[in-house]
Amino acid sequence: MRPVEIVKPANLLSPETEKVLIRHTRSPLVNELVPVLEFLDAERTIQEVRSIYRRADDQLVSGSPKKAGFHGSDSHLEEDGYGCLPDVLSEMVRAGENGIWALSALGGALFYLKQAFLDETILRFAKFELLPSSGDIITKPYMVLHSAALENLEIFENNRNGDSSGTLYAQLNHCVTGFGKRLLRTWLARPLYHVELIKQRQDAVASLRGVNLYHALEFRKVISRLPDMERLLVYVFSSIKWFYTRMLQKKRQLQEFISALRGCELMAQTCCSLKVILENVESAQLHHLLTLGFPDVNSVLKHFRDAFDWVEANNSGHIIPHEGVDIEYDSACEKVKKIESYLTKHLQEQRKLLGDKSITYVTIGKDSYLLEMPESLCSCIPPDYELHSSKKGFSRYWTPDIKKSLTELSQAETDKESSLKSILQRLIGRFCEHRLKWRQLVSVTAGVQSFPLCIGCFVLIDFGQTLVD
Structure with missing residues (x-):
């Protein structure tokens, strides 16, 4: 240990x-x-x-x-x-x-x-699994190599200086992602027990050689650009708990989320492109991985691709969701638009009431929607209008309706801003709903990645016989 x-x-x-x-x-x-x-x-x-x-x-x-x-x-x-x-x-x-x-x-x-x-x-997103034991040999499809066997056989560490040089793992490990390397270590630590399962894995390995070797190498070349998706997904799943974080942490959280989306998209596209080899492949295991075992993630990825601009969000550190993506944000935006529309209509009414089309809205400092009009109209101004400021030849007023609308507009914009601050957590929440699909996608990508490299794996069975893969 x-x-x-x-x-x-x-x-x-x-x-x-x-x-x-x-x-x-x-x-x-x-x-x-x-x-x-x-x-x-x-x-x-x-x-x-x-x-x-x-x-x-x-x-x-x-x-x-x-x-x-x-x-x-x-x-x-x-x-x-x-x-x-x-x-x-x-x-x-x-x-x-x-x-x-x-x-x-x-x-x-x-x-x-x-x-x-x-x-x-x-x-909250833990995957519970019973540790294998020697008593599971009938129910489990693999053997359990204890620490002494792993050490004596030099599976992961050599007996000379304790590093991996010269070990079986070092000879077979040509995986290009962290999660692929971990899967290969699992396969070596838990070698298959049943002969039929060993042959199935051999068939999968053979199917990715010969005429299909080019596609297998292209697959590895593309996925080599991936981050460690297994650990990145764990980070994204766990980040849903932290709703209130510092701005720097929030931006990093967003960047990690976008990286996870891009990684999932790349894995899905790469695995789908590898399906072309199935026409001349007989391996049942490979067929299962790329068809029945492959999760349907295209519609989910399209939802997130259409939800917001990934590039802009990654650079700015803020998500501006597209219309129809988030009900809470859309509702806040609609309320702001409704108030602004009313203020525009109110301006037209004031022009008609006072008989001057030159009346307009101006903003002075933090005060907006001030009615600016010629001083010549001051005698016509209703008594409930509030004089705010003036300049040579012009005066600026607030009407009671404008003051009421500004209060409502301020609250609506606050709600809109609050909705934007929590949009990331809501999107991550939706992403986590499909966590089993993302994990399965990682599993398929790791499995296909490791197949071409494990042809030299061997299995020892302590029943008076030795099977060499």
Whole structure:
């Protein structure tokens, strides 16, 4: 094991476990938490998880994900005696003693994250997954290589100086994105167990060679321009919580959001362009990835492409949504236009009333919509008009209707500005509604990227035989 930091309950682990942690780790930082109070037990962990989900559900943000959708785990939600929980946690609740200890470990992690103000940010879109164990060999399609096997076989680190040179991973890793490299590491750490699955992966690798090699290389060339989409999406998903941030942070948040949109668009376009090879490919796995396994994101991307100008927003740090995109902003704009239209109509009425077409609106300093008219009309001015200022030959007035409209206009413009300040969060909220599609898109892109490079992967099965891929 190569943990950087270990979070554990203080004075609770057995001496044997403590020795294992010392002997098989490389001097990590150890963070000891008070049992129950800080390193939560199973019951308090469940309560904390439910509390976090409840607070997320109660956030009334226009345009944010639907109420049930705030449970951001990819796992399904189940109703049981503990309330609505992701199915993995529900399974732990019913798993007896082992489940109790697993939930307590989660409780320790939650308390640790809470100290860094990351608990709600991470948990709301968390993907819960059970760690594989040797007992899952029948139900899982892959083997589990423990740390000793990984070290002795020099899968990720060599035995000479501990770096990756000369390792199997170094030989096979020609991935061009961070999320592709992580997927390849997962494949190597969890080699396939069933022969048929190994052959399916071999067929996918072979399909991207020969006449299709050009398309595979073009695919890698294009996606090499991508940022680390897996981590970028996590940042975008988590940023929905922070509604009020400094201007510099707000601009960075917007730039990251636009980068995520561009990355998703590029992945979708590149994967679609690779579909041309399916005409002469027999690999069922590759067909599944690029057809049934490929998420339908074109309509969603078109919505965001039509929503606002990505280039202008990225440069200015502000989003001006196009008409029809945001109901709240459109309503505020319509109210402003209605008041301005009334003021224009009011000007025409004043010209007709006073019989002078030269009467116009002027702005002096912060005061706008002042009726400027020749001094010769002063004797005709109604008594309820308010004299504001004058200059040689002209006087400026406010009528009661103008003063009332200006108050309404000020409030309408304030509402419009407030709507603009929160438009980013509403758009990110809509983006998060489709988080499963974005994650699937990343998964497909990573999988296709890693296929041409894993033909040398091998699988050892400790049943008296060795299968070499």
